[in-house]
Amino acid sequence: MKTTIVQTPVYKDQTVTIGAWLSNKRSSGKIAFLQLRDGTGFIQGVVVKNDVSEETFQLAKNMTQESSMYITGKIVEDTRSPFGFEMQVSDIELIHQASDYPITPKEHGTEFLMDHRHLWLRSKKQHAVMKIRNEIIRSTYQFFNDNGYVKIDPPILTGSSAEGTTELFHTKYFDEEAYLSQSGQLYMEAAAMAFGKVFSFGPTFRAEKSKTRRHLIEFWMIEPEIAFVNHEESLEIQEQYVSFVVQSVLDNCKLELDVLERDTTKLEKIKAPFPRISYDEAVDLLKEKGFDDIEWGEDFGAPHETAIAESFDKPVFITNYPAEIKAFYMKPVPGRPEVVLCADMIAPEGYGEIIGGSQRIDDLELMEERYEQHGLTGPAYKWYLELRKFGSVPHSGFGLGLERTVAWLSGVDHVRETIPFPRLLNRLYP
Known part of the structure; x- marks a missing residue:
């Protein structure tokens, strides 16, 4: 047999x-x-x-x-x-009969292992991380399929940017300028207007010259978009989704978590609802924790996110960021236009932001103002504006970074171990 x-x-x-x-x-x-x-x-x-x-x-x-x-x-x-x-x-x-296999049971440096990533994947710990990654993907499809979402595939080559063009890979599309996608979100909004509840899962690219343990040049995003859903309802979907994925990993990856010596007692606490604090409250909390130089209106970096997360044993939502540091399409908080209806979900244990989401602007006049403020001229954004012309509705969405989520659930230190063949600032091999 x-x-x-x-x-x-x-x-x-x-x-x-x-x-x-x-x-x-x-x-x-x-x-x-x-x-x-x-x-x-x-x-x-x-x-x-x-x-x-x-x-x-x-x-x-x-x-x-x-x-x-x-x-x-x-x-x-x-x-x-x-x-x-x-x-x-x-x-x-x-x-x-193999000969002179380069990765022996002795200790090897990270760069050596990354140079031999095509072989390092065979090791027991790397195998465990990839199996957990696979379970996150499998349970993601299950969650959204079971809840009536339609999977839609946005393009990878785009003529516009979702969040500004400074961190995009530029390329020529015959005689036009094009970019590698940094997010499928704009296209998912169009899909939500056709199908109601949609999600995408695919590669995204950021030309960000960062060397931190949380950053990759090419990474994978799960991006749901839902029509007739407000910001608070979106937060509930996010926490239900993450709770479902964590439980699926606990149920189906016991052996892999054991191989990685993951403390599963911390993961067992991850059940909805999750705590929420406003950006204003987060600034006050950081000042209490000794971050005296943080000022209202500044974005949070990794040390800030880690410090905030230390106050909670579940993922925490930081809501209502200043409009100036967020994307052009986010809907303002009613009565307080300087902040927007958005949230970042910060994972526990120092793993940082794993989800960013918001309620989108659905008002045509306000979106036209945003276009003017951000210089979004030309035909590339015309179609996105038309979503507000023809049957606009309240809608919200979010994006979960797969590799950061894999790192968190696996307990590994660096996202380079959470994707089969990582693309880093100085690495395009193998």
Whole structure:
């Protein structure tokens, strides 16, 4: 019976064959212990000299790291194993003997590992992070599909900017100027006017010369947009969504969280509702915490977000930022036009902003004023203005950064480990 490692518990006390790679091994006299992986998981294969042919035992002892094979054996329960099972090997068919594999069990520097990212992905911890990433994506689709959203794919090449052109990658689109998308939001607003509740999931690009542990040049965003929904209703959707994703990871990634030594007691507290503080209250809180130089009207940096998050054990919404530091399309707070109906969701444990969202301006005259203030002239933005001309309605939306969310739930320090092939300020390889 040919199967995979993740399916082996189904075949307890039965003999199966697995296509696998050797991630590590050790031997003690007449027993060889093979650490096997097949992409679905990891399992130990035990080769006892007296139970196999001499050829098989010598093969087990001489196989090199990352050699590939078909390996056959009996699946038995093993309470000492994190996986709970091991294989009692009876036969090995070598497919390819690897040589001089560069990533050995010893310590390697980060730059070395990043240069070998195509191989580093095979390691147990990187495998666990990617499985958690996959679960976040899977549960995202489940949440929005179950709640009646339609997935719409916005373009990656655009003729306009969602939030200003200073941090965009410029390119030529035949004889026109174009940009790599920094957000699909404007297009999702158009889609919401057609389908009511929509979401997108795709790559976005920021030409931001940042080297912090929270920044990537290319990253993935989940961007829902909902018609007939106000700001407060949007916040409720956001906290329900994040709570659902966290619970899905806790339920379906127990082994991966254990591999990463993640403190899951902190994640178990992540249930809606989440606390909310206004930008005004956040400034006061920062001053109380010793940030004397922060002034009203300034944006918050990573140290500020971390300090605010320390006061809560759940994600916290910071609401109603000054209009001057937010995007042109955000609706002003009624009676207080200097601030807007927006919120950033700040993750606990120092992981920073994972969601930014707002209620959008739905009034044509006000949007025309914003166009004038921000110099949004020319045909590239004409279609976006027309959304306010033809059946405008109150609507809200938000964007969740996948990699920051993966970092938070996995407990890893840097977002470069949360995407298969990171694009950083000085890295376009591999």
